[in-house]
Amino acid sequence: MGQFIQLVVDGLSNGSIYAVLALAIVLVNQATGLINFAQGGMAVFSAYITWLLTEHGLSLILAILLSVLASFVLGALVERLVMRRFERGDPDTAVVVTIGLLTLITGICGWLWTYNNQQFRSLFSLTTVSIFGAAVSIRSIGTFAVIAVIMLFLQALFLGTKFGLALRAVAINPKSAALSGLPVGRLLMAGWGLAAALGAVAGALVAPQLTLTPGMMDTALVYALAAVILGGQSSPVGVVVAAWLIGVVENLAAVYVHFIGYDLKVAVPFILTFVVLVVRPQGLFGRKVVARV
């Protein structure tokens, strides 16, 4: 029983890594209707900025804040200078552009800071507390809490503010949004900027555990995508719950389902997603989208 609880707790802490990236993906998806493959790469770049600032003697908190600001600007610029050209065209092309961005950003990180693992200081200590007999690190709890706050913030932003509504209007129908007087271009830049800023937080949260390398987020991105689809694309709460669920179920399946084991546990999020989508095509928390003919 003790081991079971520990595995659940470990799973939640893994899920948090996926969750924080998934939130950034949802944010861009909400604003543009696009899945941004470069989100992980942008988060890594932001983490390098944070790391660079701490190497120059800044405190970690200040470095993260500066990196969040810089990332907001960079994200907005990426939208304005790169993505803008493709937003009205073939969506496949836009997705491939984000793939190109991912490759480029990863390459830039490798070029500037090498492919070696860099140690990244953690916001939270690794000392543990005991919860129901399971050892939980302060770092896991801290990450968990930060994610919960961001999640609630985004949920409120999407559902409770005019800005959030405007973002969604742009994503759903940019033409009507423009006609009704919304500054579509600025909203798109704000959406990308916010997602990149969120990525900076994500990077700072996971870099201590994964150590900073250009490809740090590659595996997490796959899980984050699964969480986005499973959680229902549009719901911040949905994707975070989905990410935690994936983390936990994956661990339990690896240990207790002999056929799956540690090598095939990566199949778990996909099986889970498939089963859920067959029953609920809109995902766990997603809204049903009615398409017009």
Place this chain on the structure above:
Amino acid sequence: MKLKDYQRLTGAIALIAAVSTMTVAGCGRGRDGASHGGASTGITDSTITLGITTPLSGATAGPGTCTVAGIKAYFGAANAAGGVKFGDGKTRKVEIKSLDDAYDPQKAKANYDQLKGSVFAMTAGLGTPTNRAYRTAAISDKVPQVLVMTGDPIFNDTSQSPYQLSLVPAYPNEGEAFGKLLASSGTAHKVAVLSQNDDYGQGYVEGLKKGIEGASNIKIVKELTYEATDTSVDAQITELAATGADVMFNAMSITPLAIASLQKAQQLNWKPSWFLPSNTSSPAAILKPGNASAYPGVYSVSFAKAPASPAFANDPDVKKFLSDLKQYGSYNETPAFPHCMWSYMAGAILEQAFTKMTEPTRDNFMKALRGISDFKAPLMLDGTSVNTSVDKQPAVSAVVVQKYNGTGYATVENFG
């Protein structure tokens, strides 16, 4: 087909043909591997060119970059000192052509195809599948593929691989060395095993089992695996901690996971003696962040001096290595991966072979390379040496077991 398609199709074919032709320098079919005067491809009276295909981007780019930097450092220094004196009396500069394969076997083969027309031998590249991808082609082209960095035993079997020789100890050698140490301790131990799910991890575990064969005091209580792409091994550590084992055999090649394993076990208050393989045992990059001093002992096997270790801070080998690496290898940090040291040694071993080469041919080079015994390359630890004449063994097969002392490593004879 419609008219437009013709234009497009011919255009496309012309484009592809043109681009492909551009990638080749001269035309003509230099197929026999021998050019003027009986000398093999890639060697003249004043130069010899070596080719490397290795991961310089992607997840294994960290160690991959080291495989190029080390050998470039060695020959950069040698060239600056005038060049290498070959056995045929000529002095040649050594040139290195390196290409990125991103750990993709298909790209490794393409790189080999590109390089083989201009290099004398392939060397130093990292990776089992990438080296395997062009092994058969290298044999049929009679191109040496030597001192490559893989622990796959097939490269050391002269009947299967006449033009190959790997540099580093086969994975089982390392596991076996630790297993023997454990077995000879005389006290009872329970061993938990966590290994990478590929030939690397399997090789280590196989070696461990061979080392403890017949020793009734050692019992393996649980064996788990992980994937190289995993972000976390928390669940495995949790499961292994529950066994209460007092020895952890951690056959892991991924830096962040090795750190995270050390951290996680401490969080669970599980503090066994710990074994890490040679490529994830860096004191500065792994053991310090993993707070390895919390464990009764962290063991590793090695044949190279660790530059980050204070014990070697004033070692002349290490000092020269670090300055060569900076000056000629364009590598500014103290390396966290041993591959930098390994490929530096590969340079020294190649130089040995070059000095024994009496003809500028690939066959003669292979003969010379296989005739090295008890050579102590720079950076080699006491108790290890290069022996290339033993079939089914890599250039370096001897390793010593070392124990972490809080800052660096010291060689140990006994466990505990």
Place this chain on the structure above:
Amino acid sequence: MFRSPGLFSRAWVRRAITAIAVIAVLAVPLGFDEYTNQNLARIGVFAVAVLGLNVVMGYTGQVSLGQIFFVGVGAYVTAYGATHGWNIGVVLVASILIPGVIGLLVALAAARLGGLAIAMLTLALPIVGVPLAKRLSDYTGGSQGLSSAFSSAPEWSGLYNDQWQLYVVLVVGGAVFLLTRNLVRGKYGRAFAIVKSNEAVAASMGISPYRYKVLAFTVASLIGGVSGFLYMAVVQFTSPETLSLGHSVTLLASMVIGGSASIVGSLLGGAYYVLAPQLANHVDPNTTELLQGALLLLVLFLLPGGLVSLPRVIARKLRRNRPTGGADRQQSSSGAPARGRKAVEEAPTMSGIPTGRPE
């Protein structure tokens, strides 16, 4: 570009051109050096893989991140068959059918889902495929992979290996390209296009989107299997790394770079897949990722429709420049900015003053 429609529309001229083209293509392996032949063969391998992806994604509009999985399965089946002494014809058929059957089963499940969910499920194929290939080590050789030199030139041919392999690619790949071209130009192709543009309309016309999605996906996996066979013939080695997700993503990018929903575009996509890393290596082996990312973005910035749209873009530029020069050009660019940079840039700002209020 030459254009004299009168001449080219005559049947005998077209037949003659076909004959000349075929002869020219068949002469290629004899004329080039070894490395060029090997590169052309590699391009053929991945052109076929991209072609398969185009069937499901370019023509039918279903994003697939799993194409490399079918290439990998095809390569493994080929390697297994060849090392176990199967007849080469049997090997070829098995290397196509086995991925095809797997593709059909996956499609039956995946096509139930819409849009992104399909992308998600196909993403799982390479992700799960890699550890699965390791687990089935009795058949796959585990992480050390399988080598097989079954495609060495036979004695009677008098050819070098690279020439023989290029012929294999040209014949097998050429047949696949021809068959696929007929498929997408015929009634199935029209059905695919309707499913792509609007599933509800398709259903109302009696075209079942589900069935055509399954069909397209299955055809894509069959073609992926062919590509796998050719992969093994050319690379002669396969391991779990063959089917890693990164390659699948690169295939997708190559498809768009070459030109979506285009036969010629598939060929160009294959060329991009093979030559882009080589070009990057040529410039600087230490920054290949950076260079490839920049190249990809550059191509799409200049040619959002892919490389295949290059002649069209040039033709449009020429046509614009032709009439009376400067004044006219200015007028036409402001008069008809239906597509291209101008329109895209203008649209978002035409909304006017940023009140930010959605009322």
